[in-house]
Amino acid sequence: MPRLAAGNWKMHGLSDDLAEARALAATWPDPPVDVVLCPPATLIARMSVVLAGSGMRIGGQDCHAATSGAHTGDISAAMLADAGASHVILGHSERRADHGETSAQVADKVRAAWDTGLTTIVCIGETEAERNAGATLEVVAGQLEHSLPRNATASNTVVAYEPVWAIGTGRTPSPDEIAEVHAFLRGQLPDPGIRLLYGGSVKPANADSIFALPEVDGALVGGASLKAADFGGIIAALGRA
Template identity: 55%
Template sequence: MRRKLAAGNWKMNGTAAALEELAEIANGPEPAACDVLICPPSTLLSRAAEAIQGKPVSIGGQDCHAEATGAHTGDISATMLADAGATHVILGHSERRQDHDEHDDAIRAKARAAFDSDLIAVICVGESLAERESSNTLDIIGGQLSGSVPDSATGHNLVIAYEPIWAIGTGKVPTTDQIGEVHDFIRTRLERRFGAGVGRSVRILYGGSVKASNAEEIFAVSNVDGALVGGASLKASDFLPIIAALDASAT
């Protein structure tokens, strides 16, 4: 059985004061059937990892460089993330793909670096509104999976997050049928490429305006193994109910 995962992406939000929210999340009811991950900005990584020691919460980075060291001003390597206490790293988020012109081959190289540093890579895929309206969603997702996921991926080092770009931070949410179609497609592609064992063990998260009011419905969809949550993960009062809904869906 795949263990469910509730992941929070804090993006470019949070200073030292935000560690109080992290502590509240970590001290909330301990989920029995799901894992919890918070990805704060890199300035908080080591302090966040220290703050949640002994708690049922993991810490992750939001990006990493493909190289372990070197003359890459302003970048952070997977080795550095692991050294700071991270166990996961988000790669290929649409905001990185769009704002930094990151392509599949770059994401694939970063994922290899993450694997080499024993980090779990949360690789994001998703279509734009224009691609959705042109009925190109599955072609786009298939191409991103082929290009972004290394051949060395396993159920232990890879998580896939489906984030329709048009739903991120907009309040718009695909129908459960649309979510299910994409998640089932991703599962089939993973099984075809890596075999049934690996393909069925990789967790597939949904991301895009997940909140307490729609979490239960989303988590009931086929092959939805959790969520990658943006704004609703910044406050314990918003994120804890999502964790509770995911935990309930898995028990």
């Protein structure tokens, strides 16, 4: 299965920012990798038009576990698919921290996304305090076990390891630390073919060294995915890996 670069725009992006998606699509050299852009929900439908025919796909950043109902401000997996999404990020550390999402709730969302035909990008990762306490593997194992239904397969699921302390900080774990966690997670997956992404301050300058590591199948990219030049550089590095 091709490697994957997924861009998480988070709560960034207005209509004018679609120009960055157009620039990426126009210059994308079509490497043998998969690319998914996950903009705010307000841009999904328009971005699906902008990227039509480029080979790039669109994802949401979250979905509700219910198919519909009295859930003001939420969005269902079916709504994401209807707007043009093929993927959805679930269990991101910002959702877990800011909204108190539990791994059990993430698992419910995963099932809802699968029922709609969306591919889930399930995020796990430890805090700095947990790493300093030597609990990294225990933490990610627990999150994986309780966030990922056991019938997850390579066709419906991607797992992204994002150490919380590295997200948006410019800091990254050492290559040995990334390799250790990815090797451990590979042995915990219900399907060993599930792609494992690394996320946390990935940028063109460090992409080659990260993608050269064993068991790293791509990246979940935050801020660098907002600029075509930066995300394009990461995609190119993934194509070289």
